[in-house]
Structure formats: structure tokens, C-alpha cells
Amino acid sequence: MNCEVCHLKELEVEHFEIREVVRCILHTIIFHRALGLVRPKEIDLELFEITYVQCGDLEVEKKIEEKIEQFIGWVEKHPNKKSQICLSFYEVKNKQVSWFSKQMERIYWEHWHINLNVAQQPKVHSVKSHNSKVVDTGENTLEERSIRRASLEASLRDVLFQIIRFVNDKKEHVPPIPSREGVISFPYEITIPSSSDSAFGMDMIKRMLQTGHPTMLS
Amino acid sequence: MASSHSDSAKMEQIITEFFAKSLHIILESRTPYISSRNFGGEQIVSSPSSSSSSSSSVRPRDKWFNLALRESPEALENLDLWRQSNLEPMVVDVVLVKRAIKWDPANFYPKAELSKNLSSKELHSNCWNSDQEELGNERSEKIIERWIVQYEVRKAKDAGKGSKRSSSNILSSIYKKLMLLLRSLYLTVRLLPAYKIFRDLNLSGQIRSFSLAHRVSSFVEPFTRREDAEMQRFGFAPVDTSCGRLCLSVLYRSSLSDVSSEPSTPMSPQLIPDYVGSPLADPLKRFPSLPLSRGSPSSLPFSRRHSWSFDQFRASPPSMTFSPSPTHSEPYASASNPRSCRFPPPGLPPHPPEVSHIHKDNVSFDEYYPSPTFSPSPSPSPPIYVPGSHVSKALIRSESAPVNIPATKFLNSSMLFKNQNPPPSPPLKGTRYGPSVADKKACPSRDGATVDKMSFVGRDDIGRPSGLKISSESSANISYSRNSCRSFQDDFDEPEYTCAFDVDEDDVTDPGSRSDLFDKGRHEHDPLQSGSFLPIRKSPDAAVGALVDMLNKAPPLHQDVSNLATASQASRSDTWSNSFHEYCQTPKAISAQDGTSSVASSALLASKTTADALEELKGYKEMKNLLLSQGGTVGHRV
Known part of the structure; x- marks a missing residue:
């Protein structure tokens, strides 16, 4: 079975937008792969005039929120870095490793790569040289922000349509619907950059112990 | 065989259900629900669990494609049609219904009625029915989305193609693809612009001037080319079946800004004429009889004024308040001719002041061209320069230009106005100054504006409609603009002028001051006998002075001594100035007629250029010398 990969258009987001954007994208994808009896749940984004759909599965929601938390933590640790979240769907097959042991094997049939570029948080306080300048930049950033917000909204919309197109164009690789109960028909996993390296948790604890890094404490 | 048959x-x-489901999905998010928010709305709040599908009763219909939807009576209504044949396409037109606004709540269609299916007759024309605005309560409809669900049957030879694979596999694969397709549809419906309208209609309790309706039919009514151009298409990937394929596509308007941007502000060109020129926009205006002239309820102009002034016309008031001085309203104001009411208010609200002024200056610019003929100076350069300065100044101060220019416009284009073809402001053309405006003869609302302007323009002790004297005025404007800086200080010491000049210098030169100025110039120049002072340094008026001076210095035709000569010089110069006065005043005399006569008179004058005068003078001089010499010789002989 072939595995399809979809790289979603990169989005430039600010820190506070991460949560909504990622949530929206992840749910949208999963909604398309939730082939069980689904009672769609419409969600209006707060930051953008976009309505997306969740599949209404609590487990999914919980998992997604967890991953978002982790991701935000990672972003705080790695500012100014492009980051990727990967949502993968797989099938589980029993694979005979040896004569006596069987192993569950994940066979991925789809990867979604959500590409984010988290912009540095605007440092308003850094420009204090001139009073008038401060006012100026304040106004500018306001205006810029609304422009940026609008463009992000458009981009996010684009990404959602990209998902829809992908789902439409590639249907052959979707495995037959397993006859299992529930909304979610296919197992999936969400990977965020740091969760792949096992040292993440340790690394964080170490740092906290050593430096008492303020961002970590807060 | 049996199995394939059952397959x-x-x-x-499956196909039938697919039709039904897609219709359901579309209508569910395009049919505003009136009062009861069905489970979809509540579910968001209360029961997010996936198991809710089991807890809330699962209707059999929900099981199809594993997609549970809100009950949608509209969808059910329309479904029966499609149960019968899968071969016809299903066309779902989502229609934006706008009420052409009469702010009459009693007539307001309830949403329920609006959202009913429209008969195809009602929808016969796809675009706004009222592109050319029809009367009042007509509603206009515009198709904003067209969904087409279609089953294309493949040719017979391909029909058996898939038979080798297990047909149940094929079926489930198709079914799965359709599930995916429907989920995409479910999402897409919510991403398209029309969904915002749907949401607005649902979320807000307030009455809207628009609503959504839909029409389901089995044939595609072609769009006009224009509509086509406005539509974008999104095609879902067709799903192949054993003997055909299911297609789903949507044409949609990508921009619905006309509605969504101002959902509660009704916009209709109809109300604009009522607004334009409404003195309500300008608190400084006097409009004694305003309410009487309106056929519409008084609440009308008010509500509109607010909307308009808020939206676009914030900039306009300044341009309309140019004449704050009460002196302007006196005799000349009352003299205002009903005709003059026809041209639009000076600070044409629809366009920003800059634009209007530029335009006006352009007009006056044109008007300046004839002037060189009037100018005693043969050089055309000063008149050309003057308009330029006008323009630049006009950009800075918004008050002045209207004073002079609208009169100009009136003169030249009053006919145009009657034809509802007002000069600038293209988008508002015809509608704003439309018939209702032009036909209101003595519209008091415009009076306020006009009067102000006229009192200013018509200040030259004539009191005639300003429009009529334009040609002369503009020329005068040129002639005097150069020395105005000097002369009007004296001339306009009168209190009633000070205000005007505080407002704007340029205007001063235009209006009534003309003859005064001329006199002034003459007086100033008369004492100066040296011709060297006068020439070109100060253009037109100075040139006039030069001419006068030249006349003064010209040797008399008399054989008399120089004393006598000076006397005659004086008289001559008087004649000149008189002729100028005459020229200035002719318009007054002919005020009842149109501009042609004034033009004629000015043409008369125009024939006398400086060069001509010089020629004439030389001729006289020669003749005089000849006569003198002859007389001398004769006398000597005698």
C-alpha cells in the first residue's frame, strides 16, 4: 500500500495563534479521516473568520490539545525556528518477527505535514528611543497586525482547501474502513518536533534544575 | 447475475442517497433556521462527546455515509424529486435575496418567507433582478452559489469493466470515497463566502435586509457572461462507479463584500438621490422649507444621512461649509434663480473634496482659455499660469473653488444636469443626481448651497444668477488675479469682504470685485505717466494699465497744444475704462438671456487687442503728423 504525503503550505503564525491554527488544521484532517458515524461539530475560530469542523470525538480532542501543548512548549524552547507537526495515519498489522514473537507493525498510509513558521513575538518595548517613534511604531504594528492577520486568515483558508483537495484527489490509498466502533476509523499519531527525540523530557528537567530558566518556570 | 443485479x-x-446527502449538507448550511437552533447549535455547547451519536437518536438517514446531519426540512422537501431518477443533475442555486429598501418595518419580509424556496419563475433572471433599479419593495436576487450534483453514466461498453473485482469490494470502495467526498463537501460548504451570510443570519437576532434562499432544479440555467466571470469554480474529484461517475462541483461568488461588509446597512442607489444635497449633511446650511419638499417620511433622510455621512461623506462637510459669513445670504441670496438650484450642491458630497475641486478647477481652467482675448496683453502666458495656481491652492483649501466653478458648470452644463449626467463622480452618476434631483426645481436643500455660492459669486453689485456671467467672470479673474494681492486690500476693506478673503484669496479675484478692481487699477496707473512701470511685470491688469497709459501718452489728434492733448487723453482713457465697465456690466443688462450675448459683447471687446490699439494709435499718430505738417505748411502758405 502506498503512502501519500501532503505538505501543507507554510503558515506564518505568531505565538498566540499557534493553538487555534494547529487545532483547526488537525481537526480538519482528522474529520476527513473519521469515517465512522460522525456527528460533525462546527467550530468558529476566534481569531479568524473561519469555521471548521470537528468530528466530535472526545479522545481526538484531548489528544490534539495535548499535542498542541507540547508543541507550544517546544516552540518556546526553540524560538524563531520553522517547525513541523506531522499527522500520520496507519494501519496496524501483525508482523511475524521471529518464530515465537509477533510484533505489531504500523503501516503508514498517509502523512500530513503542517508547516509553521512561528514569528518572534513583537518587541514593542525595544523601541523606546523616541517618544514619537514609539507612538508611530505602535500604530504601525496595529495596522501591520491587521494586515498580517488577514493574510494569515487567507493562508489558513488556503490550507484548509489544500486539505480538501488532497482528500479529494487521493482516495485510493485510504484503506478499507475497519469495522470498528467509534468515529475514528483509523489509528493516527501526531508528532511534534521534539517529541521524537526521547531526551526531551529529561532535557527540560535538566534545564530547569540548572538554570531555573524563567520561561520554563512560567 | 443476481448478485450483480443487487449490486x-x-x-x-447509494447514488440516490448521495444526492440526498449532498443536498442535505448544502441546505443545512444555507438555510437560515428561524428560531429553533437544532441540535447542531446546542451540541457545540453541551454535548461534545462522540458517543452522543448513540445517545441522541441515530436516525436511519444519519447512517448513510456515516454522517449525521441536522434535520433539514428543506432538504427533505426537495428530496423526493431525486428519488425517482438518478440520471438528472441536481442543481442547487443558493440565492442571496436583498430587499430593495424602503425602511418600512411593516413591509419587511420575515425571514421565513425569504428563505422559502423561490419558484423558478421568480428566479428567472439570475442576477440582480433590479440591476436597473425598479421600484421600492421589489426584492433583488442574486445567485451566489450553484451546486451541481450529477451522475454521469458511462457508455455501455465500459459498464462491465469492473466486474472482475469482487463487486462488494467495489461497492464499499465507492461508498468510502463518497463518504470522503461528503466530508469534504461538509467542510467546503462552511469555507465558502456564503457561509458567512448564513451565519450572520442565524447568529444575529436583528432583521436583515437580505436573506438566503435556494432553488433546487434539474436543469442548469446558464449564467450571463458577466455572472460567469464573477463566479469561481470548485470541483470535487468525481467518484467513479461501476457504470459512471458521480460529480460534484460548485460555482460560487468569491466576493460577497457588498452584503457581508455592511450587513445591516441597506444600500440602494434609490435612496441616494434623496440624500444628496440634503442640507442635513451640513449643519451650517439654511434650508427653511426642507421637510416640505420631501415626499418621504422625515425619518428617511435622517437615517440615510447617518449611514451616508458615516460611511463616505465624512470628508464632504468641509467643502460645503465654505461660506460661513452671513453676509452672503442677503440680497443676492434671495435673488437666486430657481434654475440655479439644479446644479448639484457645491461640495458634491459623493466625491472627496480634492477630487471635486480638481475637477472644478479643470473646468475653470477651460474657462480661462477664452480669456486671453480679453486680456489687453498679447501674451497668453499669464492666463495659463493662473489656473495652475488655482489648482494648487484649491488642493490646499477646500472652500474656495466651489464659489467660482459651479457657476461655470452651471453655465456650460446645465443641460447636462438636466440629463442626469453630472460631471464627476462616476460611480454615483445618474443615480444620485438622478431624475429626482434634477427635477426638483426649487429644491430647498440645494438652495442652501447654491445661495451661498451665488451670494459670493454674484457679489458684483449685479445680483444676477451667477451662471450667466461666467465667461466674463473668468476672464476678469485672469485679468485681475495678478494685481489682486495689491488691489484687493483696498477694495475689500469693506467688512463683508473680509470674511470672504479670510476664507480664500483666489475667490476674491473672481467675483464682484472685478469692476472695482479695474477702476482701482486704472487709478493706480493713471498717475504714473512713465510707461516703463507698467509693462509686463504685472500681467493682464498691468497690461490694461499699459494700454491706458499708452493712450494717455499718445499725441492728440488735435492740433492743439499739449495741454489740450492731456485733456483729451483723459477723456480717451475714460472711454476705455467705460467700455470696460460696459463690458463688465453688460451681463447685468442681459441677465435674462443666456451667456451668448455676454459672449458677444465680450467678443466685441476682444477684437480690440493691444496690438490693434497700438496699430490704431500709430495710424492716428501718423495721420496727426501728416495733418499737422500739412496744416503747418498750409497755414504757412496761408
Whole structure:
């Protein structure tokens, strides 16, 4: 079975937008792969005039929120870095490793790569040289922000349509619907950059112990 | 065989259900629900669990494609049609219904009625029915989305193609693809612009001037080319079945800004004429009889004023308040001719002041061109320069230009106005100054504006409609603009002028001051006998002075001594100035007639250029010398 990969258009987001954007994208994808009896749940984004759909599965929601938390933590640790979240769907097959042991094997049939570029948080306080300048930049950033917000909204919309197109164009690789109960028909996993390296948790604890890094404490 | 038969029956059922489901999905998010928010709305709040599908009763229909939807009576209503044949396309037009606004709540269609299916007759024309605005309560409809669900049957030879694979596999694969397709549809419906309208209609309790309706039919009514151009298409990937394919596509308007941007502000060109020129926009205006002239309820102009002034016309008031001085309203104001009411208010609200002024200056610019003929100076350069300065100044101060220019416009284009073809402001053309405006003869609302302007323009002790004297005025404007800086200080010491000049210098030169100025110039120049002072340094008026001076210095035709000569010089110069006065005043005399006569008179004058005068003078001089010499010789001989 072939595995399809979809790289979603990169989005430039600010820190506070991460949560909504990622949530929206992840749910949208999963909604398309939730082939069980689904009672769609419409969600209006707060930051953008976009309505997306969740599949209404609590487990999914919980998992997604967890991953978002982790991701935000990672972003705080790695500012100014492009980051990727990967949502993968797989099938589980029993694979005979040896004569006596069987192993569950994940066979991925789809990867979604959500590409984010988290912009540095605007440092308003850094420009204090001139009073008038401060006012100026304040106004500018306001205006810029609304422009940026609008463009992000458009981009996010684009990404959602990209998902829809992908789902439409590639249907052959979707495995037959397993006859299992529930909304979610296919197992999936969400990977965020740091969760792949096992040292993440340790690394964080170490740092906290050593430096008492303020961002970590807060 | 039996199985394949049952498979095809299943397939047919799947297709039928697909039609039904897609219709359901579309209408569910395009049909505003009136009062009861069905489970979809509540579910968001209360029961997010996936198991809710089991807890809330699962209707059999929900099981199809594993997609549970809100009950949608509209969808059910329309479904029966499609149960019968899968071969016809299903066309779902989503229609934006706008009420052409009469702010009469009693007539307001309830949403329920609006959202009913429209008969195809009602919808016969796809675009706004009222592109050329029809009367009042007509509603206008515009198709904003067209969904087409279609089952394309493949040719017979391909029909058996898939038979080698297990047909149940094929069926489930198709079914799965359709599930995916429907989920995409479910999402897409919510991403398209029309969904915002749907949401607005649902979320807000307030009455809107628009609503959504839909029409389901089995044929595609072609769009006009223009509509086509406005539509974008999104095609879902077709799903192949054993003997055909299911297609789903949507044409949609990508921009619905006309509605969504101002959902509660009704916009209709109809109300604009009522607004334009409404003195309500300008608190400084006097409009004694305003309410009487309106056929519409008084609440009308008010509500509109607010909307308009808020939206676009914030900039306009300044341009309309140019004449704050009460002196302007006196005799000349009352003299205002009903005709003059026809041209639009000076600070044409629809366009920003800059634009209007530029335009006006352009007009005056044109008007300046004839002037060189009037100017005693043969050089055309000063007149050309003057308009330029006007323009630049006009950009800075918004008050002045209207004073002079609208009169100009009136003169030249009053006919145009009657034809509802007002000069600038293209988008508002015809509608704003439309018939209702032009035909209101003595519209008091415009009076306020006009009067102000006229009192200013018509200040030259004539009191005639300003429009009529334009040609002369503009020329005068040129002639005097150069020395105005000097002369008007004296001339306009009168209190009633000070205000005007505080407002704007340029205007001063235009209006009534003309003759005064001329006199002034003459007086100033008369004492100066040296011709060297006068020439070109100060253009037109100075040139006039030069001419006068030249006349003064010209040797008399008399054989008399120089004393006598000076006397005659004086008289001559008087004649000149008199002729100028005459020229200035002719318009007054002919005020009842149109501009042509004034033009004629000015043409008369125009024939006398400086060069001509010089020629004439030289001729006289020669003749005089000749006569003198002859007389001398004769006398000597005698």
C-alpha cells in the first residue's frame, strides 16, 4: 500500500495563534479521516473568520490539545525556528518477527505535514528611543497586525482547501474502513518536533534544575 | 447475475442517497433556521462527546455515509424529486435575496418567507433582478452559489469493466470515497463566502435586509457572461462507479463584500438621490422649507444621512461649509434663480473634496482659455499660469473653488444636469443626481448651497444668477488675479469682504470685485505717466494699465497744444475704462438671456487687442503728423 504525503503550505503564525491554527488544521484532517458515524461539530475560530469542523470525538480532542501543548512548549524552547507537526495515519498489522514473537507493525498510509513558521513575538518595548517613534511604531504594528492577520486568515483558508483537495484527489490509498466502533476509523499519531527525540523530557528537567530558566518556570 | 443485479440496485441506492446527502449538507448550511437552533447549535455547547451519536437518536438517514446531519426540512422537501431518477443533475442555486429598501418595518419580509424556496419563475433572471433599479419593495436576487450534483453514466461498453473485482469490494470502495467526498463537501460548504451570510443570519437576532434562499432544479440555467466571470469554480474529484461517475462541483461568488461588509446597512442607489444635497449633511446650511419638499417620511433622510455621512461623506462637510459669513445670504441670496438650484450642491458630497475641486478647477481652467482675448496683453502666458495656481491652492483649501466653478458648470452644463449626467463622480452618476434631483426645481436643500455660492459669486453689485456671467467672470479673474494681492486690500476693506478673503484669496479675484478692481487699477496707473512701470511685470491688469497709459501718452489728434492733448487723453482713457465697465456690466443688462450675448459683447471687446490699439494709435499718430505738417505748411502758405 502506498503512502501519500501532503505538505501543507507554510503558515506564518505568531505565538498566540499557534493553538487555534494547529487545532483547526488537525481537526480538519482528522474529520476527513473519521469515517465512522460522525456527528460533525462546527467550530468558529476566534481569531479568524473561519469555521471548521470537528468530528466530535472526545479522545481526538484531548489528544490534539495535548499535542498542541507540547508543541507550544517546544516552540518556546526553540524560538524563531520553522517547525513541523506531522499527522500520520496507519494501519496496524501483525508482523511475524521471529518464530515465537509477533510484533505489531504500523503501516503508514498517509502523512500530513503542517508547516509553521512561528514569528518572534513583537518587541514593542525595544523601541523606546523616541517618544514619537514609539507612538508611530505602535500604530504601525496595529495596522501591520491587521494586515498580517488577514493574510494569515487567507493562508489558513488556503490550507484548509489544500486539505480538501488532497482528500479529494487521493482516495485510493485510504484503506478499507475497519469495522470498528467509534468515529475514528483509523489509528493516527501526531508528532511534534521534539517529541521524537526521547531526551526531551529529561532535557527540560535538566534545564530547569540548572538554570531555573524563567520561561520554563512560567 | 443476481448478485450483480443487487449490486447495481445497491449502487443506485447509494447514488440516490448521495444526492440526498449532498443536498442535505448544502441546505443545512444555507438555510437560515428561524428560531429553533437544532441540535447542531446546542451540541457545540453541551454535548461534545462522540458517543452522543448513540445517545441522541441515530436516525436511519444519519447512517448513510456515516454522517449525521441536522434535520433539514428543506432538504427533505426537495428530496423526493431525486428519488425517482438518478440520471438528472441536481442543481442547487443558493440565492442571496436583498430587499430593495424602503425602511418600512411593516413591509419587511420575515425571514421565513425569504428563505422559502423561490419558484423558478421568480428566479428567472439570475442576477440582480433590479440591476436597473425598479421600484421600492421589489426584492433583488442574486445567485451566489450553484451546486451541481450529477451522475454521469458511462457508455455501455465500459459498464462491465469492473466486474472482475469482487463487486462488494467495489461497492464499499465507492461508498468510502463518497463518504470522503461528503466530508469534504461538509467542510467546503462552511469555507465558502456564503457561509458567512448564513451565519450572520442565524447568529444575529436583528432583521436583515437580505436573506438566503435556494432553488433546487434539474436543469442548469446558464449564467450571463458577466455572472460567469464573477463566479469561481470548485470541483470535487468525481467518484467513479461501476457504470459512471458521480460529480460534484460548485460555482460560487468569491466576493460577497457588498452584503457581508455592511450587513445591516441597506444600500440602494434609490435612496441616494434623496440624500444628496440634503442640507442635513451640513449643519451650517439654511434650508427653511426642507421637510416640505420631501415626499418621504422625515425619518428617511435622517437615517440615510447617518449611514451616508458615516460611511463616505465624512470628508464632504468641509467643502460645503465654505461660506460661513452671513453676509452672503442677503440680497443676492434671495435673488437666486430657481434654475440655479439644479446644479448639484457645491461640495458634491459623493466625491472627496480634492477630487471635486480638481475637477472644478479643470473646468475653470477651460474657462480661462477664452480669456486671453480679453486680456489687453498679447501674451497668453499669464492666463495659463493662473489656473495652475488655482489648482494648487484649491488642493490646499477646500472652500474656495466651489464659489467660482459651479457657476461655470452651471453655465456650460446645465443641460447636462438636466440629463442626469453630472460631471464627476462616476460611480454615483445618474443615480444620485438622478431624475429626482434634477427635477426638483426649487429644491430647498440645494438652495442652501447654491445661495451661498451665488451670494459670493454674484457679489458684483449685479445680483444676477451667477451662471450667466461666467465667461466674463473668468476672464476678469485672469485679468485681475495678478494685481489682486495689491488691489484687493483696498477694495475689500469693506467688512463683508473680509470674511470672504479670510476664507480664500483666489475667490476674491473672481467675483464682484472685478469692476472695482479695474477702476482701482486704472487709478493706480493713471498717475504714473512713465510707461516703463507698467509693462509686463504685472500681467493682464498691468497690461490694461499699459494700454491706458499708452493712450494717455499718445499725441492728440488735435492740433492743439499739449495741454489740450492731456485733456483729451483723459477723456480717451475714460472711454476705455467705460467700455470696460460696459463690458463688465453688460451681463447685468442681459441677465435674462443666456451667456451668448455676454459672449458677444465680450467678443466685441476682444477684437480690440493691444496690438490693434497700438496699430490704431500709430495710424492716428501718423495721420496727426501728416495733418499737422500739412496744416503747418498750409497755414504757412496761408
